[in-house]
Amino acid sequence: MAEYKLYCMGESGNSYKAALMLALTGVDWEAVWVDFFNGETRQARFRESVSEMGEVPVLEHKGERLSQSGVILDYLAERTGQFGGRNAQERREIWRWILFDNHKFTSYLASYRFLRAFVPQTPDPNVLAFLKGRFDAAAAIVDKHLAGSKFIAADSTRSRSSVTTGPRPIPTSTPGSSEMRRAVPVRHGSS
Numbered sequence: 001m002a003e004y005k006l007y008c009m010g011e012s013g014n015s016y017k018a019a020l021m022l023a024l025t026g027v028d029w030e031a032v033w034v035d036f037f038n039g040e041t042r043q044a045r046f047r048e049s050v051s052e053m054g055e056v057p058v059l060e061h062k063g064e065r066l067s068q069s070g071v072i073l074d075y076l077a078e079r080t081g082q083f084g085g086r087n088a089q090e091r092r093e094i095w096r097w098i099l100f101d102n103h104k105f106t107s108y109l110a111s112y113r114f115l116r117a118f119v120p121q122t123p124d125p126n127v128l129a130f131l132k133g134r135f136d137a138a139a140a141i142v143d144k145h146l147a148g149s150k151f152i153a154a155d156s157t158r159s160r161s162s163v164t165t166g167p168r169p170i171p172t173s174t175p176g177s178s179e180m181r182r183a184v185p186v187r188h189g190s191s
């Protein structure tokens with residue numbers, strides 16, 4: 001059994017963030033596919049036993065289950081010593097952008113994408129225009145920030161110690177992992 005389990009689905013951008021971190025840090029993990037499109041996250045069983053918030057991703061490690069992608073990223077950074085920043089100032093900087101991402105991109109871009117790509121009914125064009133406008137404004141802020149730096153937050157966030165192993169590939173044994181594998185770029189070699 002893998003050390004980390006990620007409850008996730010291939011269509012989920014927030015699951016992607018956690019899966020990418022698991023892959024890049026090289027830990028032993030497996031995907032547990034959640035059948036969102038058949039209502040699994042809305043069922044009482046999921047809310048009682050996986051996450052009361054009714055969302056993916058959820059990370060299971062050593063008997064604990066964590067939801068919220070930002071918290072999962074922070075937990076993995078702490079556990080692995082990678083991508084967590086070298087000092088308190090860098091950690092704050094990382095958190096500022098995680099929160100910005102979660103507010104602006106999950107609220108607006110993910111809702112926009114969900115309405116356009118996954119809802120069978122034709123979405124209200126006014127709602128789409130509002131969401132796209134909010135997303136475009138947030139994307140412009142990120143573009144401006146990235147014009148002056150290579151990374152969103154501190155360019156030395158890769159590790160506190162040097163990384164010598166490449167990322168582990170996304171496991172294939174679990175339903176849904178093939179979608180996640182396609183979604184996550186796998187790099188090899190040390191950074």
Ligand SMILES: N[C@@H](CCC(=O)N[C@@H](CS)C(=O)NCC(=O)O)C(=O)O
Binds near residue numbers: 014057
């Ligand atoms: N703030 C959460 C957002 C998680 C989220 O919105 N997950 C979506 C998939 S990307 C979900 O499970 N939605 C189920 C629902 O809202 O019913 C995070 O960063 O993990």
